[in-house]
Amino acid sequence: MPKPYPEEFRQDVVRVARNRGPGVTVEQVATDFGVHPMTLWKWMRRADIDDGAKPGVSSQENAELREARRRIKLLEQENEVLRRAAAYLSQAHPPKRIYPLVKELAADGTPVAVTCRVLKLARQPYYRWLDQPVPDAVLEQAYRTNALFDAHLEDPESGYRFLADEARSTGRDNRWWSVFGKKRGRGGRAGPPVHDDLVRRDFTANGPNRLWLADITEHATGDGKLYLCAIKDVFSNRIVGYSIDARMKSRLAVTALKNAVARREHVAGCILHTDRGSQFRSRKFVRALDRHRMAGSTGRVGAAGDNAAMESLFSLLQKNVLDRRRWTTREELRIAIVTWIERTNHRRRRQAALGRLTPVEYETVMTTPALQAA
Structure with a gap:
């Protein structure tokens, strides 16, 4: 079963279809972006409903209903935790530890995360206690x-x-010291980077989803700056995921990674190489890599060549789109960027490194069952 397209990608395709030039059909736009025409028509109808142009239940209303149901269930679980905790602690001889209550609630279907949050407990000590209630x-x-x-x-x-x-x-001092001892210094050197450099400027891969590169670029518009985080597969030079936003927060990099994973398959073990930007060193981004079982890689400080392959792509984008004219609005520039990525770069621009094939053609040819068997 094919994976669903990311929401940001759907919105961009609808934007391009709505702003298509004279003589350009919806079917042509769908072909440029690699989607079925009927799929694009469905997305446009859904966008009309969301914008109020057509009657129906909007995506926002559906999301609010799902969120309300989730919140109701969460409140019921939290109330159950408080009720059980009050009864547990009001015993004639109160227990010294509350972890047994967490275990009982988990057996009755209340998630451990909910119980620990309500009772202000840390989960890791609980799981250690669960493995061994009294460690040696x-x-x-x-x-x-x-x-x-x-x-x-x-x-x-x-x-x-x-x-x-x-x-x-006795063989152990329990790390005790006298209260009259000398004060201990707390200074220290800065810790190591989040990830090691696993690429070392070798931007080659013998198959898809083996090595990805990511970086962030920005450009000014009349509305303010617009930021693009793009992820490229070095096997075919295809942008496998991107995110565009008005703010350069960790969410930009996390969303780009989520969109890339949603459009590709078998990403476990893939190396994602970035620079040392704070977005790529954030906890959210590192957790996202771990969740998808991907390996992070980070270049050196001030070494532009450590991510040169990604910089070359942004240079092309700069010459072909960003610097071609003055952009009045972020919406205008966004449409131009996604059109260049999905239509020009992926399906029209033939590259010498790919044997004069486009990235989409190269992936189609090089990942056929016959070549895989060979």
């Missing part, structure tokens, strides 16, 4: 702690050095 290290530390307290009770005048020696003689 905790028991060992408790025994040695008791031994130190016993030694102090036997001779209260013993100083901290004596007790520290007693702890070391």
